Amino acid sequence: MPTQNKDKYTTEQKRKAAHIEDSYESKGVSRGEAEARAWATVNKQSGGGEKKGGSGTKKPASAKSHDRKDSAKRAVSAxxxxxxxxxxxxxxxxxxxxxxxxxxxxxxxxxxxxxxxxxxxxxxxxx
Structure with a gap:
């Protein structure tokens, strides 16, 4: 059963779930089952609700730049x-x-x- 509180999800995730749910309903799947499948799909694709810090955070731009330079140096030496x-x-x-x-x-x-x-x-x- 899907969680009732969807506050942690982004608007894109909510939109995607609604679209998937409509698709399942048009194929004859019941409303509750369509909703469950839609949110299961969104969770599988995006890892659940919106991430706020912790292990799901992205690297800062400065770290990306540093890593790219290191990678380029390794590529040139190779x-x-x-x-x-x-x-x-x-x-x-x-x-x-x-x-x-x-x-x-x-x-x-x-x-x-x-x-x-x-x-x-x-x-x-x-x-």
Whole structure:
């Protein structure tokens, strides 16, 4: 039996339940059964009445923005692949691409405009 007090439901949920109830009644289902099925459907789809705080709350915009940036960073690092295992090689024998990836990992500023020798010097200073 559906709850009589529908104050906790949003107007959209009430509208949806009324529409579902009308649909069931037009198919020949009794009024009480149609109402019960309609509210059961609304509860299943939306989780019940309107949520006020607690575990059903949405993230604030700032948290969403932060999560999107983190996700984008992970996607870029996955796209470029992790730097090759060059720990055993000397810096002089590595390619400029490998050195750039290593400099990126060390957060060396200005790395994109550096020559190979400048990258080697900067990496040695940072490490």
């Amino acid at each position: 796209k470029h692949g992790s730097p090759r295992n060059t720990s055993g090689q000397s810096l002089d024998s590595q390619t400029k691409v490998d050195l750039m990836q290593r400099a990126r990992g060390l957060n060396i500023a200005g790395r994109s405009t550096m020559t190979k020798q400048e990258l080697i010097s900067a990496i040695r200073k940072a490490a």
